[in-house]
Amino acid sequence: MKIVDMRVRCVAIPLNAQLRHNTGVHPGYLLRTVLELITDEGIVGLGEVGGGDQRGALLKLKPRIIGMDPFHLETIKLKTLRAIYYLSNARLYAAIEMACLDIQGKMLGRPVSDLLGGAVRESVPFIAYLFWRYDRPGGGHDAHAEDMADLCEELAETLGVKAMKLKAGVMPPNEEARVLELCRDRLGPEFGLRIDPNGVWSVPTATRIGHRLEPLAIEYFEDPSWGLEGNAAVRRAVRIPIATNMYPAKFDDLGPAVRLGAVDIVLTDIHYWEGPRGVKDLSAVCRTFALGVAMHSGAEFGIELAAMLHTAATIPEMSFAGDAHYHYLTDDIIEGGLMPYVDGAIAVPTGPGLGVTLDEDKMRHYERVYEERGDYYARFHQDPYRPDWYPVVGGL
Template identity: 85%
Template sequence: MKIVDLKVRCVAIPLTCQLRHNTGVHPGYFLRTVLELITDEGIVGLGEVGGGDQRGALTKLKPRIVGMDPFHLEAIKLKVLRSIYYMSNARLYAAIEMACLDIQGKAMNRSLSDLLGGSVRDQIPMIAYLFWRYDRPDGKDDACAEDMADWCVELNETLGVKSMKLKAGVMEPGEEARVLELCRERLGPDFGLRIDPNGVWSVPTAVRIGRRLEPLAIEYFEDPSWGLNGNAAVRSQVNIPVATNMYPNKFDDLAPAVKMGSVDIVLTDIHYWEGPRGVKDLAAICRTFNLGVAMHSGAEFGIELAAMLHTASTIPEMTFAGDAHYHYLTDDIIAGGLMPYKDGCIQVPTGPGLGVELDEEKMEKYEREYEKRGDYYARFHQDPKRPDWYPIVGGL
């Protein structure tokens, strides 16, 4: 079997609101680049990647992989990821690996999870991912901790989720701490609480807020301050597990993180960690050093979500509920539309490969949506309601 063609398309799907974060605002839609690898046997593998319009970057890699066997992933990785350091892009390789594994599964009539060692669970619990919102369905903006606690309770009731994570670093840190305090009060002692300022807080601020949150017995404090040093400094002073999807988020930084004591829990991400097989490599290293593993969300659509669910299902120690921006999407590009939540979980897809297929009508619709709205990564780090604002690391 050989890869004979590579096709790429950009799609944009509207959200229920605008999502604020500490470096800007998602402007009411997510966009993804969808990859299709075609083989000489007529099998098509699907991949997906974020980070803006990646069509040009993936097309440049086409000559490197056309003619390759989709089962020969080590050689493909060497050709598209390891070859030249300044062209190395784990995101692009991950999308290609995803598509190759989809081809492999379809060729053998086995699921992607079977290719990774087999599932130990058939559904993955997910969190209530809380963002401070502009332009909610009721037309209002989130303005205080009570708004966010109300949103968490609503997601608990409608989706059945039993854990939350607050995307922090947007409001005054004490107000964001109050969100978790209200959620503990309203949802009880067993509801999982997490907070993630994405490294924007100074070490003194992160330590102060961390100590305030210690009585809540939260699951983890994600990227409380900037860099390996920042996380290590906070971890040494706060009695809460420190998690990360930023430091480290690549294999090069994993050994220093372990040596420095920067982290207790690593959030796996298919794109940062070089595809589903790379996530499995990461899980093995975490097991060696007794680090926890959780699942990071990158604003994915159904193709990548399927890959995430398959991968998570094969990692026994991944007992934390997974991150997902998914409940903010109004639709999906896969046949059948949005995957449903049931009792706070999403089912691992069944069927060969990823277990999902594209809905071509939806693809055409959301290609048009992308052409209308454009690539927002040029204005991702802006706030439309605060035109003079810009992010400052350590400014809080």
């Protein structure tokens, strides 16, 4: 079996609101580049990657994988990820690995989870991922902690989720701390609480807010300050587990993070950590150093969500509910539409490969949406209501 062709398409799916974060705004839609690898036996493997329009970048790698056996992932990885530094893009390789695993599973008639060691759970729990919103359903913007607590209660009721995470670094830190206090009061002592300012807070601010949150017994404080040194400083100062999807977010930084004592929990990410197999490698290192593991969300559509589900299902110690932007999407590009939440969890697909199939009508529709609305990553996640605003790390 050989890879004989590659197709790449960019699609955009509307959201039910504009989602704010500390570097800007997802402006009412998310966009992904969809990869299809075609074999000489007619099997098509699906992959997906974010970060804006990646079609050109993937097509530059096409000559390196045409003619390759999709089972020979180590060689494909060497040719597309580690060959020369300026093509060393883990996100691109991860999409290719995802598609190759999809091909392998389809050929063998087995789900991807079986290729990764076998599932130890049939479904994966997810959180209520809370973003401060512009133009929320029903109108208006989120402006106060009560708005976020209301959203958390709504998601707990409609999705059945049993934990939340606030995407912080947007409003004043005290107001964001108050969100968690309200959620604890409203949802009780067993509901999981998390907060993630994505490193924008200074060490003094993160320490002060961490001390305020200590009585809430939150699950973790994610990237409270910038870099390995910032996280390590906050970890020494507060009695809350420190999590990260930023430092480390690649194997080069994992050793220094362990030596510095910068992290308690690593949020695995299929794209940052070199595909599903890379996440398995990361989990083994975390097991060695007694670090917790959780699953990060990269604003995925159904293809990558399926890969996340298959991967998380094979990691016994992944006891934290995963992140997902998924509940903000209004549709999906896979047949059957959005995967359903049941008691706060999404079932691991059971079909061969990733277990999902592209809906070509929806692909064509959301390709047109992308053509009309464009690549907002090229606009640096501008804030439509504050056109002159820009992020300042450590400014709070």
